[in-house]
Amino acid sequence: MRLNSMQLFEIVQELLDKGSMDLTSELYSLKDDAMDLKVTDHSGAQTDEIDNLKKELEKWKRNLTVVKEQNIELQREIQKLRDDLAAKSSKLSQDFRIKREIQKKTMKFTGMKNAESDDTFLNTCCLFHIAAKIPFRLQQRQALLTFEEEDVAQKLIRRGKHTVSLDNEKIELKAMPVTLETGVKFELHVTISGEKINISEVPDLPIPDEWIRDKLELNFYKSRQGGGEVKDVRYDRKSRTAIITFLKPGVADNCMRRTKHPFCINEKRFMLSISPSIEKHLEKFQIFSGISKRTILLSEIQEVEEDEESMQDMIEIHFQKPSNDGGEIENIKYVATGTKLAYFEEDTENVA
Structure with missing residues (x-):
């Protein structure tokens, strides 16, 4: 059977079209497989990432819980401190509260003075009598005794040596006058305009x-x-x-x-x-030599086993007895170790 050229062309065209379709289908098949592969791989990575995020989220939740607990504890401590502060403030306000009821004093007319101007009555004037305390350094194994009566102190000083009986022994000590440094006293006048x-x-x-x-x-x-x-x-x-x-x-x-x-x-x-x-200005500024006639200094006190408080009590008992030329003691201080400062002020109650 013989085919003309037109028939041959149609057969070849048909074969080419068929082959092209098969090739295209194969390519599409390969492409689809590749896409499926990629999707599968990507889905697995997402799963791992989600798991990691979940773990991280759980970790942050645990940390947040710890922080919340710490915050609650801090809030409790803050509230406790506030309560303590309020209690102390209340106590201080009670301690330093000025009472409305003040002491009544009898006033008297002393004289007249011409005012330079009416403005003088607008000022607030204050007068302070100041007498500085005189320090005295009490050395180791020394004692200071202040008696109610001056004669008692002077008699003990004249006697000099004294024997004090302790629990298991006797000690010798010496009574001396107290030598003080100079002191000052003055008046401070203050005017508030x-x-x-x-x-x-x-x-x-x-x-x-x-x-x-x-x-x-x-x-x-x-x-x-x-x-x-x-x-x-x-x-x-x-x-x-x-x-x-x-x-x-x-x-x-x-x-x-x-x-x-x-x-x-x-x-x-x-x-x-x-x-x-x-x-402000000063008036009546005076420098004086301090003399304490009611106080004696006990020195040369031997070292004993008794503690400081017990030793002080035994010294006080000894010098309170009239049989030891003693009398009523107003104040006493004994130093076993180291040094301490004692302060003397003007004895206005016993000024003749």
């Missing part, structure tokens, strides 16, 4: 002093800030301080109700410190 206030922390600015004084006067002239009409302003650039005197009474007290006061200058805001204007 009712019309002046002290200003500190004035800003040091590159402007004339007169401008600073004017700014201070204007600043404290404002009544809405507790100020009033200003009588005088004294400013010292070196110390950055000023003294402001008001014209009317009561203004200084209003200003001192707060310790900080705003001060605006050159579009800047500063805070000034306010304090009362206090004048």
Whole structure:
């Protein structure tokens, strides 16, 4: 059977089309297999990652639980500290509370004095009588005894040597007068002004002093800030301080109700410190030689086995007995080891 050229072309075309379809199908099959392989591998990696994330999440949960427990414990400690602080504050407020009922004192008229100005009555004046305590260093194995009667102390000093009986032995000691250093006493007069206030922390600015004084006067002239009409302003650039005197009474007290006061200058805001204007001076300053006629110093005390408190008790018992030329003891201190400071003050109750 003979085929013409047209028939041959159609057969070849049919075969080519069929082969192309088979090749394409095979390629698609391979491609699908590869995709399935990739998906399978990717799914396994995701599973591992999810497991790791779950483990990490559990770890963080455990850590969070520990932190929460620690936080609860800290909160309890904070609350306990707050309660302790509140209790101590309450106790301190009770200890240092000033009672409303004060002691009544009888007053008497002593005389008249012309006041230089009405402003004098605005001031608060205080007078303090001060007598410094004289220190005395008590050495090792020494004792100080203060008797109620001066004659008892002087008799023991004149006698000198004394024998004190302890539990199992007797010791010898010597009674001596107490030699004190010089002391001082004076009167401190304090006047708190009712019309002046002290200003500190004035800003040091590159402007004339007169401008600073004017700014201070204007600043404290404002009544809405507790100020009033200003009588005088004294400013010292070196110390950055000023003294402001008001014209009317009561203004200084209003200003001192707060310790900080705003001060605006050159579009800047500063805070000034306010304090009362206090004048003080000393009078009747005296230096004196301290003599304690009711106190004796016991020295040369032998070392014994008794402790410090027991030794002090036995010394006190011995020198209280009239048979040992003793008498009533007002104060006693014995030092077994080291040194201690004792302080003497003016004996005003026994001044003739």
